[in-house]
Amino acid sequence: MTAHSLRIGFIPLIDAASTIIAADKGFAAAEGLEIDLVREVSWSNVRDKLNLGLFDAAHILAPVAIASSLGLGHIKVPIVAPFTLNMNGNAITVSPGLYAEIVREIDGTARDPLTTARALARVCAARRNRAMEPVTLGMTFPYSTHNYQLRFWMAAGGVDPDEDVRLVVLPPPYMVDSLASGQVDGFCVGAPWNAVAVDRGIGWILHFGPDILKRAAEKVLAVRQQWAEANPDVLSRLIRAHRAAADFIDDAGNHDEVAAILARPDRVNADAQIIKAVLAGRLVMAKGGSPREQRDYMLFGRDAADRPDPSQATWLYAQMVRWGQTTATPDGLRAAQATFRPDLYDAAIGTTTVARSSIGAFVGPAIEGDDIAAYLAAFPAFAKRA
Amino acid sequence: MGTEPSPKIVIVDENPVRAAILEDGLREAGFSRVEHIREMQNLLARIYALDPDVIVIDLENPSRDVLEQMFQVSRAVRRPIAMFVDQSDTDSIRESVDAGVSAYIVDGLKKERMRAILDLCISRFNAFSKLQDELERTKSALEDRKIIDRAKGMLMKLKGLSEEEAYVLLRSTAMREKKKIGDIAQSIITAAELLK
Known part of the structure; x- marks a missing residue:
């Protein structure tokens, strides 16, 4: 059998692990696939090259896949996600300066996201009263989990993300330097960048992603819908190779090897020790401190995290609506949900029973079925300031 | 305009x-x-x-x-x-x-x-x-020429060939093995270093 060759684009982040391990550890070859991994520098590039067919598949932000299917911010190309590469993995990191400001205003423990969000609201007010620059926070892309998680967190404490702070897009590899240079006061980004900031002594991890949302789809393996329909067998093999890779990554006994592969310059190009700490969910929150353990810091195949869950798409679509990126329509919601394809996953893996689990946000109700309007009504809109 | x-x-x-x-x-x-x-x-x-x-x-x-x-x-x-x-x-x-x-x-x-x-x-x-x-090609062509000259020199010394004969040997080997002449020259240099 001659191997079927596939070009897959990725951004150097630990959550590309399943794709990288599938390619580098022989799981793809075992399915008769030869993966040519292409390291990219921007989500825009990954999206454009996937949409144009220069990539067969891609490691991409879950909301970018949805935005592409909806035609938001770019041409409309229906994308499907037959495999969730990971859930969680993000964190909110702030500069020591902003951390001190939050602690000055805090009424309770900094472990509680509602408490820190309320403190942030007072920091913003204090800065405004003293005519100081607003708090500036970095995130990775307008259609990113980082954007939505930051907004969800701060809005709960009464911070209007569009008025009270300045949200700026920064490419992940620039996050740490931008924090060091004072260009931003904090950021929400994926691994390994929060741990890198702590390691350099210029950032404090304020919250792990699961503090905000217990289970949040992060990156997906994305292909064009048209390609999925034309290549069902190859797609099934690709899903199975990813499934095997995710199992391999989840086994703590393999963490040394996984970290060594991901650390390579042509892969994630990060310190193997930091990668291992991320895989184990044991991260130091501030330089010199003891690590905090969070079993679900980043989920690959464990707890059915890799099976696409359309309710995750519903949540992401609701955030797009909440922050004015799109207007809610029944067709839009259906297109967003149809991006996540558990049926393709099941066909490849042979899954039959599925335990559904909720997103588990730290505030607000869950979305009941498709009722986005009722869900959003629970979050009061911010009054426009003059 | x-x-x-x-x-x-x-x-x-x-x-x-x-x-x-x-x-x-x-x-x-x-x-x-x-x-x-x-x-x-x-x-x-x-x-x-x-x-x-x-x-x-x-x-x-x-x-x-x-x-x-x-x-x-x-x-x-x-x-x-x-x-x-x-x-x-x-x-x-x-x-x-x-x-x-x-x-x-x-x-x-x-x-x-x-x-x-x-x-x-x-x-x-x-x-x-x-x-x-073009710049890359020129650079690698220059690199190749240096390597070929070294390999030629080795062949001349070891096998008592003329410069012309050494080059013909390199070229015919490259053609037979369907490789670039620079690659054959490099393998001669590598082999010579291993056998030192």
């Missing part, structure tokens, strides 16, 4: 040579207002200070994602922009992605003028890649 004022074009590129090639091309074509941003720090603030009608960025630039923020309507963004794409015209995106360049348009500019700018960017980016390829 008619009586319309020339649109202001900002080139975002960390490569000064490529940016200069593009800037020259745009000026030759009559676009007199061209600015170049090399520093990616505070990119949005720099762009707003220049207030361009068109932004051109190379695809190897991670800051491309920063520009995508400008599509969003928020306080941080004064004039919304869009990537220059036509829903009906994927060829233009493909051409520009192949060339390694992307163009963003600030509302108000006519599509035909934008198309002319994009075409020029694509051809100049392609010209730059060709230049770089």
